[in-house]
Amino acid sequence: MREIKCDVAIIGAGPAGLAAALSAKEHGAKDVLVIDRDTDSGGILQQCIHAGFGLSYFHKEMTGPEYAAVFREKCDQEGIRFLFDTMVTEVRSAREIICSSTEQGLVKVYTGASILAMGCRERTRQNLRIPGTRPSGIFTAGTAQRLINRQNEMVGKSVVILGSGDIGMIMARRMSLEGAKVKAVVEIMPYLAGLTRNKVQCLDDFGIPLMLSHTVTRIMGHKRIEGVYIAEVDDQKQPIPSTEEYISCDTLLLSVGLIPENELTKGAGISTNAVTNGPEVDQRMQTVMPGLFACGNVVHVNDLADNVSIESELAGKYAAMYAAGTLPEAKAQLNVIAGEGVRYVCPHHVAVTDEEAVIRLYFRVSEPGRKTILKARSGKKEIAAREVRRVSPGEMDHIDIHTQDLTGDDVVICAEGVK
Template identity: 55%
Template structure:
């Protein structure tokens, strides 16, 4: 067995892992290793050839591979080792032991600190239970994207997309540019699941119909998809009888949500949030297992890779400090809870004495709402308050609480509320 010790081990070399590893090295960790199951680093960015990345982080618009390459270059310059084609099987959490395997055999990595950055996976047809037979021509949007952008294979000619997530809308545009006819995008919710900018640039600009509050009730075809039956849904998301109509197509792409990839996290004993399905973390991105940190889409599904990079740099910084003996354990811990109209909060707790400048908190709302007030408070103390014209479940909201606002907090819990403003007569 190949055995070794490193200061910081990062699992997953996508955008989160690359940023975390670079930050750990810059913070002073001598031995940093990236463990990646694929044959190259970059993660999902390698197949995202469209632009729109880096506007917040770099101040310029980049394609996915360009964005990844900048972090890969930094990691190379810093001398960070990459263990590619290596699959992590399990983690002994309390002892920081990583059990993995590659073509050379079993690998055991002992680390001063571990960073989980495995990203997320797509929901499949089975998880949303679409009736019908099982013909060829049904793909997840990410799989179709990889076939098209990496392997140069077009998956179909007449396409219906289920779900208005960002990757679904982006693939609607991509398939159109490749000469396919995208018949419709079907969304079960009464609102958009992805970014508004993607609806404008990928659907509206190409005249692709979007059916909100609709779902597919049947997929027709034996060897190959021949068409789908679509129906309107009620407020309980149940098909409304008599509203069915058919769309002829040979391909169905599913963009029905992403799930943080935490099978390995479970082996380490990491506690998972029941809403996000990602690790419960504090403001240093440390999980309930001391010395194990998590960042990026493995924690919660982000809509911007720029935010993933920033969040992951935080994890890398604190992981390096932990490995150097600055454990970050102990002290006051203040829980963070979702309040009115808020679906979840990340981080789920804050350590006031471990906050240097500010704490960034991320959340999604439960429903589209206009003219709202966002407020974070701990007891009678207001930590943050701002107005916003519009909030949407498809876009992550972010608030920043300065360290001085958190100073002195010793008990209670931070609650974030989104409240619709009253219209004055």
């Protein structure tokens, strides 16, 4: 088996892996290796040819490939090594990774620290258990996006989209521009899952109806999908039979959520959080295994690549410090808990060290709302508060806390609506 040595090894060359690699280099790691199963860097950004990236990170609007190219160019300038067409099969420890490379066969990587940056994958029809036949013509939105944007394969002419996630709405626009008729976007929740700007620019611009509190109840057709039944749902999200109606279509796209891709994580013996489906991390993006870091959608699903980049820079920095033996040791670990009105918070833990720092806690609220006060408590003491004009579960919020304010109790994050 071929053996490679490096200071920091990163699994995944998407937005998380690229930002982590650059940051690791910047913070002193000499030899940084990025491993990816694709033949080029960028990950999902390669097929995200739409604009909307970079608004917060670069203060300008870019497309996915342009966003990825900026990071890749810097990686090349910094001499960061890439191992493409290579599938990591096992993370044996934070210092040892096994992978299978098309060119080099089995490769063992010895590293000073590792970063998990595998991203996520889409929920499928099987995850939803939609009744009906099993015809062709049912795609996850991201699969359709890859086929249309990278492989030049148009997937259909008459489309229903289940789920109002961002990828689904973006594909509604893309397919409309390519000449398909998108008949409806159907969302089970009473509110939009994705960003408002995507509803405006992807649905409203093309006259595509958004049906909130509706779901697909049956799939019809034998060889190819011929149509779907949709129905309104009640408060318990149960379809109301009297409202059922038929929509003919030759394609059904599913944009019903993403699942962090954590087979390698679990294989390394690390459990995943029940809400985020990713490994739990501290503010340095270190998992429970010392020297093994994680960042981006493998930890929790982000709505913006920009946030992934920022978070991943932390993973890169601290992984470089771990590899160099300079990562401050944690004297204690505090839990960060989702309180009233909050679905989850990331990072899940705060490692108490001598390092004085501002820690940015990212979280999602449980319900949409207008004016809201976001609060952080350490035990009974309020350590941060911020008022926002609007909250939505589809748009991640954050609050900054200072390490010197921590009381030694768990940190609780709440979102209190203001009447």
